[in-house]
Amino acid sequence: MRLLIFFLLLLFPLTSTVCQELPPVSNYDPNMYEAGNQNWMVSQSNSKDIYIANSSGLLEYTGAEWKVYPMPNNTIVRSVKAVDSLIFTGAYMEMGFWKKNDYGILEYTSLISKFPDEIRDGEQFWHMEIIGEILIFQSFEGLYTYNIKKDEISRIESRPNSAVSSLFNVENKIYFHVLGEGLYMIENGVPQLIIEDALIPDSELTLLYRQHGHLIIVSQSGNFYSWDGAKLDRLSPEFNKKTKDLSIFSAVNLPDGSLVLGTIEDGIYILNPDGAIRHHFNQEKGLLNNTVLSLFLDKDQNIWAGLDNGISIINMDSPFRLFEDHKGSIGSVYASFQDENYLYLGTNQGLYYRETGEEDFHFMEGTNGQVWSLQRIDGTLFCGHNRGTYVVEGKFARRIAEHAGTWVVKKYDYHPDYYLQGHYNGISLLKKQNGAFIPQPKLEGFPHSSKSIVTGDNGDIWIANEHKGVFRLRFNDATNTISETENYQFQNTSGITSSIFRFNDTLYYSTTNKIFQFNNSENKFTENHLLGRTLKDLERISGKIINEREDKIWGFSGNAIFSVAPEPLSNDYKVASIYLPKDLRNITLGYENVTALGSDVYLLGVANGYLEFERTERAEINKEIRINEVATAPLDETPRSVNLYEDPIFHYKNNNISFTYSIPEFKKFLVPEYSYRLVGLSDQWSDWSKTPAASFKNLSFGNYEFQVRGRIGEENTLVQTFSFKVERPWYFSFTAFAVYFLLFLLLLVLIHKTYKRQHEKLIEENEKELRMKNLEAEQKIIKLQNQQLERDVSSKNKELAVSTMSLIKKNEFLTSIKQKLKDSAHSSEVNSVIKTIDKDINEEDNWRFFKEAFNNADKDFFKKIKALHPQLTSNDLKLCAYLRLNLSSKEIAPLLNISVKSVEIKRYRLRKKMDLPREKNLTDYILEI
Numbered sequence: 001m002r003l004l005i006f007f008l009l010l011l012f013p014l015t016s017t018v019c020q021e022l023p024p025v026s027n028y029d030p031n032m033y034e035a036g037n038q039n040w041m042v043s044q045s046n047s048k049d050i051y052i053a054n055s056s057g058l059l060e061y062t063g064a065e066w067k068v069y070p071m072p073n074n075t076i077v078r079s080v081k082a083v084d085s086l087i088f089t090g091a092y093m094e095m096g097f098w099k100k101n102d103y104g105i106l107e108y109t110s111l112i113s114k115f116p117d118e119i120r121d122g123e124q125f126w127h128m129e130i131i132g133e134i135l136i137f138q139s140f141e142g143l144y145t146y147n148i149k150k151d152e153i154s155r156i157e158s159r160p161n162s163a164v165s166s167l168f169n170v171e172n173k174i175y176f177h178v179l180g181e182g183l184y185m186i187e188n189g190v191p192q193l194i195i196e197d198a199l200i201p202d203s204e205l206t207l208l209y210r211q212h213g214h215l216i217i218v219s220q221s222g223n224f225y226s227w228d229g230a231k232l233d234r235l236s237p238e239f240n241k242k243t244k245d246l247s248i249f250s251a252v253n254l255p256d257g258s259l260v261l262g263t264i265e266d267g268i269y270i271l272n273p274d275g276a277i278r279h280h281f282n283q284e285k286g287l288l289n290n291t292v293l294s295l296f297l298d299k300d301q302n303i304w305a306g307l308d309n310g311i312s313i314i315n316m317d318s319p320f321r322l323f324e325d326h327k328g329s330i331g332s333v334y335a336s337f338q339d340e341n342y343l344y345l346g347t348n349q350g351l352y353y354r355e356t357g358e359e360d361f362h363f364m365e366g367t368n369g370q371v372w373s374l375q376r377i378d379g380t381l382f383c384g385h386n387r388g389t390y391v392v393e394g395k396f397a398r399r400i401a402e403h404a405g406t407w408v409v410k411k412y413d414y415h416p417d418y419y420l421q422g423h424y425n426g427i428s429l430l431k432k433q434n435g436a437f438i439p440q441p442k443l444e445g446f447p448h449s450s451k452s453i454v455t456g457d458n459g460d461i462w463i464a465n466e467h468k469g470v471f472r473l474r475f476n477d478a479t480n481t482i483s484e485t486e487n488y489q490f491q492n493t494s495g496i497t498s499s500i501f502r503f504n505d506t507l508y509y510s511t512t513n514k515i516f517q518f519n520n521s522e523n524k525f526t527e528n529h530l531l532g533r534t535l536k537d538l539e540r541i542s543g544k545i546i547n548e549r550e551d552k553i554w555g556f557s558g559n560a561i562f563s564v565a566p567e568p569l570s571n572d573y574k575v576a577s578i579y580l581p582k583d584l585r586n587i588t589l590g591y592e593n594v595t596a597l598g599s600d601v602y603l604l605g606v607a608n609g610y611l612e613f614e615r616t617e618r619a620e621i622n623k624e625i626r627i628n629e630v631a632t633a634p635l636d637e638t639p640r641s642v643n644l645y646e647d648p649i650f651h652y653k654n655n656n657i658s659f660t661y662s663i664p665e666f667k668k669f670l671v672p673e674y675s676y677r678l679v680g681l682s683d684q685w686s687d688w689s690k691t692p693a694a695s696f697k698n699l700s701f702g703n704y705e706f707q708v709r710g711r712i713g714e715e716n717t718l719v720q721t722f723s724f725k726v727e728r729p730w731y732f733s734f735t736a737f738a739v740y741f742l743l744f745l746l747l748l749v750l751i752h753k754t755y756k757r758q759h760e761k762l763i764e765e766n767e768k769e770l771r772m773k774n775l776e777a778e779q780k781i782i783k784l785q786n787q788q789l790e791r792d793v794s795s796k797n798k799e800l801a802v803s804t805m806s807l808i809k810k811n812e813f814l815t816s817i818k819q820k821l822k823d824s825a826h827s828s829e830v831n832s833v834i835k836t837i838d839k840d841i842n843e844e845d846n847w848r849f850f851k852e853a854f855n856n857a858d859k860d861f862f863k864k865i866k867a868l869h870p871q872l873t874s875n876d877l878k879l880c881a882y883l884r885l886n887l888s889s890k891e892i893a894p895l896l897n898i899s900v901k902s903v904e905i906k907r908y909r910l911r912k913k914m915d916l917p918r919e920k921n922l923t924d925y926i927l928e929i
Contacts, residue, residue: 022279024318024668025286028061028311040306041127042296045082047626048664050304052311053077058089058098060106062628063672064662064692069098069106081128083135083148090125090137095144103641104629111146114153129169136174136186138167143176143191158191168208170215177205183217199232200225207251207259211273218261222246224275237275250295252303254316260303262292268305268314281305286324287312302666315667319578324609330361332587333605336595337374337381343597344381344392345610346371351383351390351397364397373408377419382409389421389430391437401439403428407451414459415479422450422463429479445482446473452499454507462507464500466590470509470525488525490516497590498543503531503553504566510555511543531564534573538562541582542589554594558582560713561594561604563615578613579713580604581671585611625674625710625717629660630724635698644722652729658695663710663717670712680704701728811894838897854881864929869914876913879906883926 041053052059057070058077071077075092082088087098087106096110112119120141128137135146136156140163143156158164159181168175174186175194182197183205200219207218216235217225222243224235243266250262257273267282267290283290291308298304303314325331328349335346345352351367354360373384374392383390389401389409405424412418412429419430419437427450429440448471452464461473474484490511498511507518509525515532516525538557546554552565560577567574585592586607593605600615631639634653642648650657663672673688680702686694688711703725710717730736818837821830855862865880866872872880875896882892889903896903911922 022281022285022322024315024320024322025281026313026315026666026668027286027288028313040294040311041078041080042294042304042306042311043080043082043087044296044298045087046084048299050298050664050666051080051082051087052306053080053089058087058106062626062662063664063666065628065660069108072108072110078124078126079128079137081130081135081137083130086148088128088135088137088146090128090139092124093119093122095125095137102643102645104627104644105641111153114146114151115144116153116155127167129167129174131169131172131174136167136169138164138176140164143167143186156186156189156191165204166206168205170208171210175208179204195227195232206248206261207253209253209259211257218248218251218259220248222248235275237271239269239271239275239277242277243269249291249293250306252295252297254297255301260295260297262295262305264291266290268292268295268303270316281312281314286322298666300666313666313668315669318667318669319614320580320669321612322609323612324606326608328608330609332607333593333610334591335371335374335384335593336603336605336610337376338595338597338603339376339381342394343603344374345605346374346383351385351392353395355395362395364392364395366399367397372406375409377409377411382419384408384421389439400437401428401430403439403442407449408453410453410455412455412461413457414455418479420453420455420461422453424449426450427453427461427463427473440480443475443480443482446471446485452501454500454502456507462500464495464498464509466495466498469495470500490514490525496543499545501545501547501553503545503547503564504551506531508545510545512540515545530571531573534564534575538575542592544590544592546592546594556585556592561585561592576615577714578615580611580613580669584669584671623663623665623672623710623712623715623717625661625663625672625708625720627659627661627706627708627720627722630657630706630722632657642724647723647725649725649727652701652727652732655699655701655726656695656697657699657706657724658693659706659708659722660693661708661710661720662692663712665712672710672712674708674710676706676708678704678706685709699726701726701732811897815894815897851881854884858884861929865926868929871913872910875906876910879903879910880926883907883923884929886923886927 043051045051048063050061050063052061053076054068055076057068058080060067060069071089071091071094073092073094075094077089077091079090080087085099089096089098093112094110095112095115096108098106098108101107123139123141125137125139128135130136133148135148137144137146142158142162143164144153145156146153158178162181163179164176165179166177176184176186176191178184178197180197182193183195183200184191185194186192195217200217204220205217206220207216209216211226213228215227215229217227219225222240222245224237224240226233226235239261243263246266247264248261249264252260254260254270258278259271259273261269261271263269267280267285267287269277270279270281272278281287287305287307288310289307292305293308294306296304296306301317303316305312305314330345330352331347331349333345333347337344341356343354343356345361348370350369351364351371352361353364354362367383367385367390370386371383372386373382375382381392383392383397384406385399386405388399388403389406390397390399401421403421403423407422407424409430410420410422412420417432419432421428421430421439423442425447426442427446428442431438431440448463448465448468450463450465454462456462459474461475463471463473465471468487469490470488472484472486472488473482475481476483488509490509493511493514495511498509500507500509502508508531509516509518514527515529515535516527517529517531518524519526535555538555539559540555540557542556544556552563554561554563556562557577559581560579562575562577564573564575566572585604587593587605588607595603595605597603597612602613602615604611604613627644630642630644632642632650632654633639633656635656639656639658642650659676661674665672671690672692673690674692675685675688676694677683677685678696681696681699681704694706694708704723706722706724707719709719814837818834821834821837824830861881861884862877865877869876878896879892882895887895889900889907893900893903896906898906907922914922914925916922916925
């Protein structure tokens with residue numbers, strides 16, 4: 001068994017080297033799924049999805065995405081039949097149907113248990129047909145019917161050991177062929193033999209259909225028969241004459257009566273109703289290979305061909321016909337021209353021609369090189385070539401001018417006998433004289449490339465140059481020199497791919513982005529004009545504008561080629577577009593070319609051949625866009641599909657959402673594009689893209705509506721929507737907000753209390769600081785007071801000391817006088833003086849004075865010592881006071897008016913009263929109090 005890989009390559013074109021214009025072919029190359037030897041049966045559901053029997057299972061194609069659904073027993077799918085929304089499949093030892101669930105995914109239901117008898121070992125189901133609600137399906141062992149409404153399977157009785165080789169539905173009548181027996185028709189549920197096998201010598205039948213009341217039979221060996229109900233006649237269409245020994249493995253009818261035949265050896269033949277070959281497709285003409293195992297006609301009249309290793313689609317009703325040259329036999333087509341006898345192609349390899357009625361192009365000898373232009377002027381076909389200028393006459397071309405690089409040849413109307421030649425580096429003239437063309441030298445003073453030229457009635461020559469803008473030239477009367485040159489520059493505008501042209505009696509200069517109109521009265525080019533406004537919204541990709549006629553021009557946008565013509569009943573212009581994406585045109589920008597082949601039939605040169613298309617009013621493309629699948633997942637986890645028919649609510653962690661969608665369009669030149677937006681996230685539509693998927697990461701909670709739209713060409717589909725909601729996280733729930741509010745209030749209370757406490761603390765600290773400052777102030781005051789007191793005490797002490805010393809001095813003085821008086825003669829007067837002295841020395845007022853001074857200097861001393869020694873007398877206190885002043889006994893004696901010895905005795909007695917130990921000094925003790 002061979003491995004067949006199945007992968008969608010975006011609409012590959014034909015590979016052809018013969019000149020036969022064919023409908024577009026798209027190929028789906030093998031690249032993913034195992035195929036094996038099978039018939040690649042194809043069917044289409046009511047939603048226009050395509051379903052294909054495959055070795056890996058059932059293939060589903062939505063127009064944008066391939067999916068494979070393996071059979072439950074992992075066997076090869078032999079047959080498929082779509083009936084409304086049910087997809088029936090027959091396989092090895094398995095029969096059942098698939099149906100999409102609410103998630104957009106196919107689910108399988110087996111019908112094996114419905115069979116009236118156990119199926120035979122190894123039985124396989126190869127073919128299915130539907131009539132009303134009855135499905136008829138075939139294995140080699142027999143025929144079965146399945147009543148969809150009743151969900152019942154019945155077996156159609158047949159002869160034992162009869163091998164049913166093929167099954168057909170012709171105008172709601174079932175026919176089947178049994179090898180060795182003949183062709184049967186089922187009538188009222190009973191098989192009826194209508195043609196014996198002896199009348200049909202072929203081993204198997206491929207197709208049955210009715211034509212003109214007769215049953216037409218096509219066999220695998222390529223024979224055609226007609227059955228009128230009584231007699232079988234063999235037909236001999238033109239097909240049989242040209243294609244002997246071909247095996248026809250599959251066939252389908254077209255609505256116009258044409259017949260499509262798939263062969264094993266040589267691809268597909270499409271026959272007209274009269275049997276003539278209309279088209280032939282094989283590997284050289286676009287198919288992946290020549291072995292056609294099955295054919296299917298879909299709802300849009302596309303022919304699906306199941307091949308030995310892939311699938312090809314033929315777009316029969318396409319307005320395009322293709323000639324493509326992937327092998328490089330012809331090359332890129334830059335110019336073309338057709339007359340009544342020939343079609344000419346100017347390519348990058350030379351000039352080719354095909355005579356009317358022929359299929360192949362032929363190279364025209366001597367034209368090797370690049371052909372840039374073909375134009376008929378005054379009955380002469382000129383060819384602009386990189387080696388000069390040629391004149392083409394039938395199958396031959398002769399060079400008439402050798403100036404290197406001729407872009408174009410134009411009639412110089414101002415001088416009827418002259419023709420202008422635009423070259424790579426200048427211009428020159430051709431002079432027609434006596435039927436011959438005489439080349440003139442290049443005109444001096446103009447060395448610029450002259451690819452685009454327009455001539456004026458007044459002799460002006462207008463030349464567009466990609467780098468210099470537009471030149472207007474005038475010749476002298478002898479037309480041998482340039483007499484006047486004027487250059488029109490266009491600031492901030494690229495001239496690459498630019499062109500100059502005349503349309504509707506007006507001169508225009510076109511760049512990729514702008515079109516300028518020449519204003520004669522002002523002698524300048526202006527942007528503000530009707531044609532510019534008409535084409536403003538077209539996304540042109542080239543400045544090349546082609547004049548088909550004076551009243552029609554062609555231009556090129558990203559997704560279409562367009563023509564512009566004046567409206568017949570107004571001053572406006574009518575724009576008609578032909579949808580043709582840029583990547584399918586595949587031609588170098590600035591070298592686009594369109595040639596009229598007939599009434600509304602045109603030829604467009606491309607990089608590997610050409611397209612032939614019809615410019616007709618096209619029916620609306622009524623397509624719908626579908627959302628196929630919606631998946632959601634937490635970050636970095638496997639996505640999970642969701643119900644397409646509900647408005648789901650996703651957990652806040654499942655906020656990564658992806659969408660797949662498609663338009664079931666299978667035509668090569670109708671490429672769907674998509675745009676979407678997610679309302680709730682953004683109201684802006686995305687740019688148009690061919691990608692049929694969108695995804696959104698980390699969506700916040702809230703309500704969303706996904707909207708997607710499609711377009712094919714300029715026609716938009718309706719918008720499809722899908723609404724969903726992402727739950728609030730628990731920390732964003734209303735309960736959480738209530739808790740947050742309470743916590744906030746609590747926080748406010750805590751903050752208030754904390755603030756209050758801090759405020760109180762601050763007040764306390766301020767008060768403490770104030771107290772400290774007050775205390776410091778008080779201490780300073782106390783210190784100052786103490787200092788003052790110290791000063792006062794010191795002063796008092798000084799005063800006390802002074803007064804004491806004065807008293808001592810006075811008493812000493814009085815004592816000395818007294819002593820002297822005692823030593824002198826005694827008399828009453830002396831004794832009286834002595835008494836007076838004694839009285840003064842012992843004067844109580846002196847003690848009071850001393851005591852007051854002593855109290856001022858040493859407050860509370862007497863209280864303290866009295867408290868310690870209450871037994872002390874007044875005289876003892878006097879002695880203590882004198883000792884407190886640290887006076888010696890000698891100094892104390894005069895104060896007490898006693899002798900020093902008496903002072904010592906008093907000191908002794910004082911110690912006794914104070915009960916001082918011997919080692920304790922009396923003076924020190926008194927000083928310590």
